[in-house]
Amino acid sequence: MLKKILIGVGALIVLSVLTVYLVYSSINKSLPEIIKIEDYQPLLVSQVYDRNNKKIGEFFRERRVLVPYKDIPKIVVDAFLAAEDDQFFNHSGINYMGLMRAAIVNMRAGQKVQGGSTITQQVAKTLFLSNERTYTRKIKDILLAIQMEKNLSKEEILYLYLNQIYFGQSAYGIEMAAQTYFRKNVKQLSLAEAAILAGLHPAPSRFSPDRNPSRAKERQIYVLNRMADVGHISREEAEATIKQPVKVYLKEDYESFAPFYLETIRQLLVKQLGENVLLDQGIRIYTGLDLEKQKAANQAVVDGLKDLDKRQGFRGPLQTLEADEVEEFLQKQKTRLITESNPERIILPDGTFAEIEWHPRRGAKATANANPREQAETDKLPSFLKVGSSYEGVVTEVNDGIGYVEVQLPETKGYIDFETMMWARKPNFEKRPEQDQIKNPSQAVKKGDVVLVKIVSEKMDWKKSTTRKNVTRPDAARHLNLELDQEPQVEGSLLSIDQETQEVLALVGGYSFARNEFNRALQAARQTGSSFKAIVFAAALNKGYNPSTPLIDAPIAYRQSGGDEGQQDARVWKPSNHSRDFNGEITMRNALARSLNIPSVKIMEDIGVPYATEFSQRLGVFSKLNQDFTLVLGSSSLTLYEMTKVFSQFGRNGLRTRPLMIKKVIDRTGKTLLDKLDLDVRFAEETRKIEEAFETKRKAYLEGSRTTESDFYFDNPEQLIKPEVAYVITDMLKATVTDPNGTGGRAAQLGREVAGKTGSTNGYFDAWFVGYTPNVATGVWVGFDKERTIGRSEVGGRAALPIWLDYMKVAHKNLPVTSFPMPEHVKVVKIDAETGKLANSASKRVINQAFVEGTEPTTATSRSEETTDLLKQDMDE
Known part of the structure; x- marks a missing residue:
């Protein structure tokens, strides 16, 4: 009996070993070949620069910028080692104690809640495997990690790790994370900032410093304490760093700079280089655009179209609110505006954001402990509102007698002087605006209306009314100066x-x-x-x-094709001047x-x-x-x-x-892929036949x-x-x-x-x-x-x-004042501005006029009856 038991146990052991071997062989065969460090070619962000080397845009599938290991500060490496794998330089790819600890935790929880992976395993999983949580995948990353440790140095593994991992906000790799959250390169990161990024990696959305400051602070504290525990920093350094406020930024919105320009070069480059090169290979694109001039162009178009749109009339309020809806509307507006207007946040030691929206002049240096009296004396405008910009507000009073409209904005209010909104008639494209103005503000808006208003200044500037004299208006010094605005439909x-x-x-x-x-x-x-x-x-x-x-400006008619000369209904074209009058002889x-x-x-x-x-x-x-x-x-x-x-x-x-x-x-090695690309390429098909001819x-x-x-x-x-x-x-x-x-x-x-x-x-x-x-x-x-x-x-x-x-x-700011360069075979002479002849004492206005050499006038004549005769002759014709 015992012999049978021993044989059975032996057979079971052999079978188990065989099974394990077969499973191992099967998994091992399915493993990818371990790469050399030179073979690491991750997806990179392509970056676009203006003529002054200012960054104006990005093209990417993954926003990543490769950074060599030697350029990553030791304090950054230490932060990640303390947070993720403090035994990294001592193990051969697997932390067996960590695996056992994770297994115990998972058995007690009844489910998989902890991985126990080393940094090497994380690299293996990120580069070669999926994110599925299965034991098969775990075995694969263990085997891969062991192989990686044989083929790569520890520094090379860290290089792969820090350049590959995801940090949220579309940022892959430590360099792009530093640029995104702190607008610095990785070399400039402080200890506090490095600890935030090291704590961010396990769950970027949950620990995001620009969205969840309390959780980001908790993770930062954890990382700093771990760094002190393993001896990377002193306990005093950790405590001092924990007490420091940290400034973080929202992802920069490059699309607002030059979106039409960027889309145009995207189309050009996809055609010239291919989509994969543009989106994946981290090329650097240097353009002729001038960012400051582009911003001026954006603003000029917006302002000009708004002015034109206003001349056609007011299309009415955006919506109308009941009294009990106003507060909720303003609170939502405030939340949205704070998010949009403040690209930077300050995480305080208690894990909250500083109330920077109340301190436009001190900006992000402000803290929640600012002196309220000082604030009231110096700051009239919340920082999420800016002079010159337009916002949605709620009409709270319309006064026809005095001539103003009161508008409530989030945390402040202002007034529209009626003299500035007389344009707000119902849209009419047939009448000039000065011929069709409203007589009272109530013809345009009423209480509860949501309207777009532009903040002109922080102090109300009442116009001198021609219709409402000797009236008492609200205190100008205490309220914003607003103007009624609207988004244009014209392009x-x-x-x-x-x-x-x-x-x-x-x-x-x-x-x-x-x-x-x-x-x-x-x-x-x-x-x-x-x-x-x-x-x-x-x-x-x-x-x-x-x-x-000399030309003759007189009535003229042309018989258009399609009608016979003798027909009564023959079509006739009579060109006319815009002014509808005629000038006779004119140069x-x-x-x-x-x-x-x-x-x-x-x-x-x-x-x-x-x-x-x-x-x-x-x-x-x-x-x-x-x-x-x-x-x-x-x-x-x-x-x-x-x-x-x-x-x-x-x-x-x-x-x-x-x-x-x-x-x-x-490209990322500095090799030139393309040298000069102009807009003519975009229209090559349209112009080819003409240019060839x-x-x-x-x-x-x-x-x-x-x-x-x-x-x-x-x-x-x-x-x-x-x-x-x-x-x-x-x-x-x-x-x-x-x-x-x-x-x-x-x-x-x-x-x-x-x-x-x-x-x-x-x-x-x-x-x-x-x-x-x-x-x-x-x-x-x-x-x-x-x-x-x-x-x-x-x-x-x-x-x-x-x-x-x-x-x-x-x-033209800072550009030299110059004249058009004059080529050869041009002659400039003084002529009579009206007759075009050489100027003499009879000329009422003399001008300098350029002529192609040999075509300039040679005589000076005074005015005569010749013009009238020519006019009569032309009218007879």
């Missing part, structure tokens, strides 16, 4: 190019990328209105016209400055539509052009990109502009074949038109700004040489201003996505030019 775009480097300095594709990602600067083709006249007038200069060429220069339609059509008729088309295409216009006389009036639809590029080339004396988006792209003709010309278009072709393929023609059209476009009757007079406020052209379309559907200085070329378009009027009299000089001006004022 707009802006594109700006450095004239010297050709870098795209700023790109705004619409009011809000979050609202609509459609890039109106590059994708929207819209009628250009009178801004296209600049191209046709330049073509006329190329044909032999000059700024003093070419003045016709352009005043944007007169009839003289422009006559130029179009004379030089021919085919020639104007070819000239336009030579300058980079690829959109389809209408093949009739309306072409000069801007009936064709072009993109803002095309128009801005053309005007930029005028300012560069006819040299091609290649709007540069990306200066270079390098021109290049064929240019080569034929250079080989001796002469054509009627030979004045387009030069030895330098980058020279698009004659330098002297480009300079003269620039000089004429300066007149639109400097001439008393010029349509772009507002641009003179820039205080520099400006050449530009306004553009408006029938029915006021689109408004343009494209202008340039010797330094910067910028185009602005305004309109609705679905074409409809933007309002009566909303011409380019009123709707688009103010946006251009606000941006260009910032864009």
